Structures are given as C-alpha cells and as structure tokens.
Amino acid sequence: MPEPAADLTVLxxxxxxxxxxxxxxxxxxxxxxxxxxxxxxxxxxxLARAALAEGFPHxxxxxxxxxxxxxxxxxxxxxxxxxxxxxxxxxxSYRRPLLGTGLCGGLSTFSTMQLEIVRMLDAHAWGLAVGxxxxxxxxxxxxxxxxxxxxxxxxxxxR
Amino acid sequence: MNVLVWAxxxxxxxxxxxxxxxxxxxxxxxxxxxxxxxxxxxxxxGAVVLGLLSGLxxxxxxxxxFGTAAVGSYTTFSTWMLETQRLTEERQYRKAVLNIxxxxxxxxAAAALGRLIGMHL
Numbered sequence: 001m002p003e004p005a006a007d008l009t010v011l012x013x014x015x016x017x018x019x020x021x022x023x024x025x026x027x028x029x030x031x032x033x034x035x036x037x038x039x040x041x042x043x044x045x046x047l048a049r050a051a052l053a054e055g056f057p058h059x060x061x062x063x064x065x066x067x068x069x070x071x072x073x074x075x076x077x078x079x080x081x082x083x084x085x086x087x088x089x090x091x092x093s094y095r096r097p098l099l100g101t102g103l104c105g106g107l108s109t110f111s112t113m114q115l116e117i118v119r120m121l122d123a124h125a126w127g128l129a130v131g132x133x134x135x136x137x138x139x140x141x142x143x144x145x146x147x148x149x150x151x152x153x154x155x156x157x158x159r
Numbered sequence: 160m161n162v163l164v165w166a167x168x169x170x171x172x173x174x175x176x177x178x179x180x181x182x183x184x185x186x187x188x189x190x191x192x193x194x195x196x197x198x199x200x201x202x203x204x205g206a207v208v209l210g211l212l213s214g215l216x217x218x219x220x221x222x223x224x225f226g227t228a229a230v231g232s233y234t235t236f237s238t239w240m241l242e243t244q245r246l247t248e249e250r251q252y253r254k255a256v257l258n259i260x261x262x263x264x265x266x267x268a269a270a271a272l273g274r275l276i277g278m279h280l
Contacts, residue, residue, distance in 0.1 A: 042173045097180070104235075110205065113236060113266075114266040117270070140237070
C-alpha cells in the first residue's frame with residue numbers, strides 16, 4: 001500500500017483543520033430529501049455501471065475493464081466529493097448522499113469484483129486473479145489519495 | 160434488453176443504494192465508527208448473495224436486474240477505499256491493512272461459498 005506523500009502530510013498538518021462551523025457534528029437523521037438523494041444518485045450510478053457491463057462483456061479470464069474502470073473512477077470521485085463537502089463547502093443535507101453514497105456507491109461495486117476473482121480462480125488464472133485484486137486496491141487507494149490532494153491543494157492556494 | 164428492464168435497473172439500483180445507506184447506519188449504530196465495519200458487512204453479505212445468484216441458471220435480464228443492479232449497487236468499492244485511505248491519514252495503519260485484507264479474504268470466500276450453494280440449489 002502506498003504511503004501518503006510527504007508533501008500531502010505537510011498540507012494536512014498546515015491549517016486544514018475543519019472550520020468551526022463543522023465542529024458541531026449535529027447531522028440530522030435521514031429525512032425525505034436525504035433518502036431521495038441516495039436513491040437518485042444510486043439509480044444513476046447503477047445505470048452507468050450496468051450499461052458498461054452490458055456493453056463490454058468479457059470472458060472469465062480477461063481483464064474486467066468495465067468493473068475496474070467504474071471502481072477506480074468512483075473512488076476518485078468519492079474522494080473528491082467527500083473532501084470538498086467536508087472541508088470546503090457549507091454543510092449540506094443532500095449533496096453527500098446524492099454524490100457520495102448514491103452516485104459513487106452505485107457506480108462502484110465490491111461484489112462483482114469478488115465474483116470476477118472467484119471466476120478467475122475457477123479457471124486457474126492465478127496470476128490474473130492476484131493482479132486484478134492488487135491493481136484494483138492500489139489504483140483505488142491512489143485515486144482517493146489523488147482526488148483528496150487535488151481538493152486540498154486548491155483550497156490551500158485560495159487562502 | 161428492453162426499456163422495462165433498464166427502468167428496472169434504475170429503480171433497483173436506487174433501492175440497493177438505499178439499503179446500503181440504512182445497513183451502514185444500522186451496523187455503525189451497533190458497532191460504532193472506530194472501524195468501518197458497516198461497509199465490510201455490506202460488502203461480504205453482498206458477495207455471498209451475488210455468488211449464489213451466479214450459481215443459479217438465471218436469464219441475462221434476471222442476472223442484470225438481481226446481480227448487476229441489486230447486489231452491485233448494494234455493495235461498494237469506493238467507500239471501502241475511502242475509509243481505508245482515511246484510516247491511513249489518521250495513522251491507523253493496522254486497521255487500514257486489516258480493512259483491506261479481511262474484506263478481500265472474506266469477500267472472495269463469501270462469493271465462492273455462495274456460488275457453491277447456488278450451483279446445488
């Protein structure tokens with residue numbers, strides 16, 4: 001697993017503590033708008049993922065590009081949205097459920113990835129299975145790291 | 160694949176995401192937020208169900224609706240990665256590694272087990 005880059009750590013420690021208005025963690029319980037936002041975002045994310053999966057079918061022993069792509073893109077977007085919403089924008093009751101929980105959660109999938117790995121193992125494609133699992137985790141982690149850094153850098157520049 | 164099936168994908172995808180939202184809230188209420196157990200429970204339970212579905216002889220529409228849309232939207236890769244990255248930011252490396260290794264090991268085992276069960280149903 002990649003270590004956080006040194007300059008990131010510096011940025012992290014230099015005045016990135018959340019603004020005072022954030023300290024009150026009084027998030028309201030799920031209201032109608034929050035539920036609708038999760039549903040709408042999830043519907044859209046799932047539609048995009050399903051369309052890619054149907055549009056680019058592949059054999060059990062081929063690299064699962066559709067799943068790999070949506071997972072890494074969703075990880076990048078989630079890191080971006082969550083960091084931006086938590087550390088930059090005013091508290092909102094529906095943006096995170098819509099974009100994070102809904103869109104990115106619906107776009108990405110863990111179960112399909114696991115089943116793809118099982119199918120690779122079934123086909124004795126050991127190297128592919130290990131490579132796919134490792135590449136997904138490394139790229140997914142790096143995507144979060146990168147998008148988080150992008151949001152924080154912009155913020156630091158503005159100040 | 161007709162329009163109705165794709166409308167089903169949209170509705171089921173929204174519902175699966177809502178189920179994840181509520182399940183995560185439930186697990187976090189019970190087990191706390193020190194470790195991202197909610198996402199792990201969701202992902203492993205989803206993997207066993209998707210494995211089971213893959214073992215059944217489903218039509219392509221059924222597989223799209225119940226597998227890709229329902230279980231696919233219920234489980235999440237992005238939140239798994241976000242929570243892991245946030246743990247390393249807080250220098251909780253042991254928890255971060257545990258979150259990756261245990262999720263992956265249990266996820267693969269769950270999918271394999273579900274598939275085995277599905278094939279014998």
